[in-house]
Amino acid sequence: MIKAYILIITYVGNLKAVLEEMRKLENIESIAVVAGDYDIIVKAKVDTPEDLMELTDKIHAIKGVKRTNTQVIEKEIEA
Amino acid sequence: MRIRKKYLFYVLAILSSLIGAGVTVIDTYISVKYELNPWSLCLAIFIAGILITFLLCLILSIPVGKKSLGARIDPSFKRLRLPKKEEIKFHLMAGIGNAVATVAYFFIISIYREPSAILSFFEVVILYLLLMESIAEKNAPTLAEVQSSIVVTFGAIMASFSFQGEINLLGLLIVFFVLNPAWVVFSIYQRKLKIMKIDGRHNDAINIRFWNLIFTTFFTAILVYFIDRRNFFNAFDMLKHWNLFFLSMGITFFSYVLYIRALGLGKASVTQAVKAFTIIFAIPFSILASNFVPISFYESVPQLVLKIMGIILVIVGVISFALTEVKAYIFIKAKTGYPINELLTNLWNIKGVTSVAVVAGRYDLIAKARMRTLGKGYERIIRELEKIKGIEYFGWEAILKEWEEV
Numbered sequence: 001m002i003k004a005y006i007l008i009i010t011y012v013g014n015l016k017a018v019l020e021e022m023r024k025l026e027n028i029e030s031i032a033v034v035a036g037d038y039d040i041i042v043k044a045k046v047d048t049p050e051d052l053m054e055l056t057d058k059i060h061a062i063k064g065v066k067r068t069n070t071q072v073i074e075k076e077i078e079a
Numbered sequence: 080m081r082i083r084k085k086y087l088f089y090v091l092a093i094l095s096s097l098i099g100a101g102v103t104v105i106d107t108y109i110s111v112k113y114e115l116n117p118w119s120l121c122l123a124i125f126i127a128g129i130l131i132t133f134l135l136c137l138i139l140s141i142p143v144g145k146k147s148l149g150a151r152i153d154p155s156f157k158r159l160r161l162p163k164k165e166e167i168k169f170h171l172m173a174g175i176g177n178a179v180a181t182v183a184y185f186f187i188i189s190i191y192r193e194p195s196a197i198l199s200f201f202e203v204v205i206l207y208l209l210l211m212e213s214i215a216e217k218n219a220p221t222l223a224e225v226q227s228s229i230v231v232t233f234g235a236i237m238a239s240f241s242f243q244g245e246i247n248l249l250g251l252l253i254v255f256f257v258l259n260p261a262w263v264v265f266s267i268y269q270r271k272l273k274i275m276k277i278d279g280r281h282n283d284a285i286n287i288r289f290w291n292l293i294f295t296t297f298f299t300a301i302l303v304y305f306i307d308r309r310n311f312f313n314a315f316d317m318l319k320h321w322n323l324f325f326l327s328m329g330i331t332f333f334s335y336v337l338y339i340r341a342l343g344l345g346k347a348s349v350t351q352a353v354k355a356f357t358i359i360f361a362i363p364f365s366i367l368a369s370n371f372v373p374i375s376f377y378e379s380v381p382q383l384v385l386k387i388m389g390i391i392l393v394i395v396g397v398i399s400f401a402l403t404e405v406k407a408y409i410f411i412k413a414k415t416g417y418p419i420n421e422l423l424t425n426l427w428n429i430k431g432v433t434s435v436a437v438v439a440g441r442y443d444l445i446a447k448a449r450m451r452t453l454g455k456g457y458e459r460i461i462r463e464l465e466k467i468k469g470i471e472y473f474g475w476e477a478i479l480k481e482w483e484e485v
Contacts, residue, residue: 005438005445023482030483034408036476041408045484071440077427078434 001045002052003029003073006059008040014064015039021062027055038069084483088344089401092353095337098330100360104368105327110188112371115317117189118310121181122303123317125296127324132332133159136289149285152333153340156283162290163277169268174294176264181295182302183258187250195241197250202235202355204259204266208348211263220348221450223403227396228352234392235355237385266347273343284339288332349400355393405453406433406478409460411444417469419443429463431456453477 010018015033022031022042029043042059046052056070110120139149140158149156162170188194209220209228220228269291275282304311318324341350413422419437426435426446434447450456457475464473 003436005436028484030481032406032408032481033479034476035479036408037474038476041476041478069441071438071442071445073436073438073445075423076434076436077423 001047002049003076004044004046004052005071005073006042006044006056007038007069007071008042008059008065009037009067010039010064011066018062018064022059025055025058027051083481084344085401085404088341088350089353089397091337091341091344092350093356095334095341096354096356097360098334098337099354099357100364102327102331102334103357103361104364105323105330107365108368108371109320109323109327113320115320116310116313117185118303118306119313119317121185122296122299122311122314123320124324124328125181125292125299126314127318127321128292128328128331129296131325131329132289132292135329135332136285139285149283152336153284155281156285159289160286162286166272166275166277166282166290169272169275170290170294173265173268173272173291174298176261176266176268177291177295178298178302179261180258180265181299182306183253183261187253187258191245191250194250195239196243196246197254199236199239199241200251200254201258201262202232202239203255204262205232205235205348205351205355207259207263208266208346208351211267212346212348220346221403224346224349224400227399227403228348230392230399231352231355231396234389234394234396235358236389238355238358238389238393240382240385240389242379242382263347266342266351269339270342270347273339281343284336284343287339288335291335352400353397356397359390359393403452404449405456406447406449406481407453407456408476408478409446409448409464410442410474410476411446411464411470412441412472413443414469414471422467422469425467425469426464429460431460 008018018040019031019033022028022040027044027046029045031043032041033039034041044052044055046055052070052072056068059065059068109115110117115123136149136159139147139152139156141148146154147157149158184198187197191197205228209225212220269287272287273282273284277283300311303314338350338354341353411422411426413419422444423435423437426432426444429446429448431448431450432446433449436445437443438445448456448460450460461475464470
């Protein structure tokens with residue numbers, strides 16, 4: 001099991017459309033709209049590195065996505 | 080299913096209250112119509128409950144497509160199963176809690192002709208849970224949660240209070256020192272069971288409810304037997320009313336399954352506070368039931384005024400719960416050579432931080448935090464972050480909206 005945060009920057013005016021497409025994708029644990037350097041933070045949960053690559057590919061293919069930055073989780077503590 | 084977790088939590092807790100209100104009226108109907116001995120009734124209803132719950136669990140275990148029928152109520156449910164070794168101690172504690180709370184409740188209704196005035200103080204259990212969470216949980220209640228809890232508690236007491244009832248020291252002592260603490264034990268251990276992972280997935284509310292009923296019935300039977308043996312054996316005679324008990328416990332099953340699911344998503348105190356809606360939902364059911372049995376919705380105009388004020392407080396309190404949570408992501412870059420594990424622990428120790436992940440990429444750690452208001456939390460958490468030596472840089476991303484897989 002591989003978990004990763006995918007940090008996304010969208011083109012201005014495309015946030016809603018990108019979110020709608022994003023919510024259709026599989027292997028996603030959470031989607032957060034944020035205010036700061038990024039626009040959307042996705043937490044992905046996949047079985048293999050290849051699945052993560054496929055997911056980021058699908059996110060890149062969404063119209064309105066400007067840039068992504070993937071942070072693979074090595075260790076995690078949750079409440 | 081990916082939805083906003085906050086909405087799902089409120090939908091589950093409010094639906095549980097709605098169903099619970101229906102059960103309250105059925106139980107009132109049973110006790111008023113048949114004037115059954117309360118001790119035998121409490122045991123008989125649990126025995127009937129095991130049978131109907133077992134039948135319902137078997138039906139819900141039927142596979143439909145790739146999932147079971149019960150997965151529609153709780154997506155984590157596969158089939159009825161034996162409890163795992165690690166679950167037993169939690170089931171034991173939840174069972175003892177539920178049995179003691181039930182026996183305390185029936186003790187009150189067996190000695191007082193009109194117990195509603197005393198039982199209205201059961202609502203203080205919200206504050207007990209809040210206190211427990213403040214002491215024991217990392218995710219401590221925020222000031223807004225404390226305020227909302229007090230508003231809901233007082234509102235619920237006002238809405239369920241009866242002027243006809245008697246208030247005396249013994250009754251209050253039982254509520255404050257037996258009934259409420261036992262319910263706290265029950266709620267906290269049910270929550271622990273729900274957030275526990277079984278075979279890599281979240282535990283399901285259906286199995287938790289079934290096994291809780293088994294353990295609760297066992298402990299209740301022991302308590303009823305030692306209080307008065309005759310009541311213990313009378314319980315089996317009382318099973319001739321099995322159809323009404325099946326109806327009551329069959330509906331209770333769904334109310335509890337939704338309540339346990341809500342417990343897994345939110346805090347026990349907030350779940351209990353939202354459950355105070357039961358008092359509001361019970362009103363239309365009581366009016367309906369008053370056509371069949373001699374029960375009244377209110378006794379006087381002052382009580383009606385008090386009830387309406389209480390209902391308004393409950394609604395306002397629950398709404399303010401829903402509107403006060405703020406969450407944020409914090410991105411951290413560590414100083415070169417600083418031990419990441421130490422940084423991870425230091426971040427995790429900050430009050431309000433709900434998760435910390437060590438990541439590979441542009442940043443070294445990503446933390447998630449929740450706070451009362453963005454301004455207050457930002458200041459408090461930033462002060463803590465600035466004290467940590469190994470941090471080179473941190474960035475803050477406030478969460479505006481979030482969908483989570485449930």
